[in-house]
Amino acid sequence: MKKGKRKQAEELPHANINGQIRAKELRVIGANGENYGVISTKEALEHAKEAEMDLIEISPNAVPPVAKIMDYGKFQYDQKKKIKVQKAKAHNVEVKGIQVKVGTDENDLNIKAKKASEWLNEGHRVKIELFLPGRSRFLDEAFLHERLGRILKLITVEYKVADSIKKAPKGLSMLIEKSKN
Secondary structure: OOOOOOOOOOOOOOOOEHHHOOOOEEEEEOOOOOEEEEEEHHHHHHHHHHOOOEEEEEEOOOOOOEEEEEOHHHHHHHHHHHHHHHHHHOOOOOEEEEEEEOOOOHHHHHHHHHHHHHHHHOOOEEEEEEEOOHHHHHOOHHHHHHHHHHHHHHOOOOEEEEEEEEEEOOEEEEEEEEOOO
């Protein structure tokens, strides 16, 4: 079997309709917004049948549950639309990464700092790693912190340190994010 990412289908919240509704009494809202008040489920189903629409349980946890007389297809469409709007408003913050070495040249640092500034402006967090191969792992700690600080001085965006300098498997790393002014 092939392993990989599968696109998840948009899950709509399940709503009981018509015969699936188990409550004895419901607070019913009509197709045109009229309020029928608290009536029996049987009576509500009759109202829905007269209007040639469905009885949909909108708020099952309320006491008594709230139901609305409307077309089920329209209800599903409205729910999908709400989910789409929520997803559009949600902003995913990614952690982007930059890797530098002890001997990285100034020009290369400028390019990496420019990229980090762009990412910070987009609202992402940036993980800066100081890669330490071989013997460079045993260099003076203050010297290594100064090397990591070189790129921080070149970043043009106001930032704050989200996660201070820590030892990582490949060397040292830190996490920065845009400061909210």
